[in-house]
Amino acid sequence: MPSKIALITGGNRGIGRSTALHLAQDGVDVIITYLTNAGEAAGVVSELEALGRKAVALQLDVGGISSFPAFAATVRETLNATWARDTFDFLVNNGGMSRGGMLATITEEDFDALVDVHFKGVLFLTQALNQLLADGGSIVNLSSGLTRLTYPERMTYGSVKAAVEVMTRYLAAELGARGITVNVIAPGAVATDFSDGLLRDNPNFQEQIASITALGRYAVADDIGPAIAALLGEGNHWVTGQRIEVSGGMHI
Numbered sequence: 001m002p003s004k005i006a007l008i009t010g011g012n013r014g015i016g017r018s019t020a021l022h023l024a025q026d027g028v029d030v031i032i033t034y035l036t037n038a039g040e041a042a043g044v045v046s047e048l049e050a051l052g053r054k055a056v057a058l059q060l061d062v063g064g065i066s067s068f069p070a071f072a073a074t075v076r077e078t079l080n081a082t083w084a085r086d087t088f089d090f091l092v093n094n095g096g097m098s099r100g101g102m103l104a105t106i107t108e109e110d111f112d113a114l115v116d117v118h119f120k121g122v123l124f125l126t127q128a129l130n131q132l133l134a135d136g137g138s139i140v141n142l143s144s145g146l147t148r149l150t151y152p153e154r155m156t157y158g159s160v161k162a163a164v165e166v167m168t169r170y171l172a173a174e175l176g177a178r179g180i181t182v183n184v185i186a187p188g189a190v191a192t193d194f195s196d197g198l199l200r201d202n203p204n205f206q207e208q209i210a211s212i213t214a215l216g217r218y219a220v221a222d223d224i225g226p227a228i229a230a231l232l233g234e235g236n237h238w239v240t241g242q243r244i245e246v247s248g249g250m251h252i
Contacts, residue, residue, distance in 0.1 A: 007032075007092070024052075065124045141164050146161060183231060217248070
């Protein structure tokens, strides 16, 4: 039986990298995308290949909507050349960035950038790749614990992620006829280079997050990647349209 293939945006680091590696451990081949760091992406490809999987890295700006048709054509060519296939099985819309600001300071530029990357980009990339996604496949969109709880300067980010959660339910309803499941994973605070390493590099913030988390510590990428990989497992084929928070019990 041929291997499943996953396409993970922002797979060169953080949660995306962890997801790729855990899927590879489950026997899944992987296409990762990266924005600028080709060397970092190549390193992840080498890690995936060391696990016995086929892997490819492709450049993509997840906020660059006009580039999506050409990217989809590249994905089609890559599938044919590497796997002799014209479809892939799992789409993980993970790539992203963060910009903060209070009501008085948020700018239209910040707002547009967050919408382009986290909402408009997710919608139109999914549209561009829709015909390449195999019937019976799965989509996982990344949201945030900030759609349930609030934190200073994260109003726009949390609001845009809330839009992704609503869109996910609509996609689940529309794509269900093809046997495609669509779900949301909503991480809590994770110590990666996200937000310029705000949690990763700040012991005081780490202590604060641990104090409001039921499991008593802050998260790292390898707390989230396995959850995404597990959601894409065959045992979850009847789960769709759901928001699954992976936060260790923040603010419960």
